[in-house]
Amino acid sequence: MGDGAAHPAGRPVVTTPTQPLPRRITPANVLVTPLVLLAALGALFWYLSGLELDDIERRSINADTILTHLWEHVELVAVSSVLVIVIAVPLGVLLTRPALRLVTPPLLGLANIGQAIPSIGILVLLAVTVGIGFDKAVLALVALAMLPVLRNTMIGVSTVDKSLIDAARGMGLTRTTVLLRVELPLAVPVILAGVRIALILNVSSATLATYTNAGGLGTLIATGVTLNRLPVLITGSVLTAVLALTVDWLAGLAEAALRPRGI
Known part of the structure; x- marks a missing residue:
């Protein structure tokens, strides 16, 4: 029977996918990205090994210095991303409840304004008003990455099929149970797609944390620009790109693994 054929009244229409659901995690999406990233790091090492580095360059891009800045960058991204999830997901759920829908537009507008402000602008504003340091950089990163998670949480929860919610309520489940077992x-x-976007935003924006004395790979980039040292600049830029792609790859695997079956 074709799609346009009529169905008897009262009989449920059962549809089947014309193609099988894609595999969640395949060898290709597990292996290709790491191999590309290893190739990029290998190319960077080959480039640096063929240069005669001066004292400033050797001090800036030795193994200890690079690992220190890399760890600072990872700390900034990890702490700010956890705070974004802890704040944005519950807030997004609350804003989908009928009692709070009146305040949803102004809060979303505020979040849009926060993301529209350039990253360096927020960092400078915080540096002027509350000082510099790791925690101030984290606050700026949270403000910059809040919107994708907040918006996606609201969209994800509000677009759940109402018939499923009604069916769960008809089985005697409370609103909280329906939220936890059906809607979320x-x-x-x-929600995970929003978290993935926020992670990439944090990795890229954290390069500016060096201007608030919070360290990170941005220190290498700033040093390369300020002192006109191209090897230092290239090293910081490549490592930041590799870290961003690594985080995106890991987030993609987590997104595929945590996706409920059948979705």
């Missing part, structure tokens, strides 16, 4: 699990793919 079905919203997971959309």
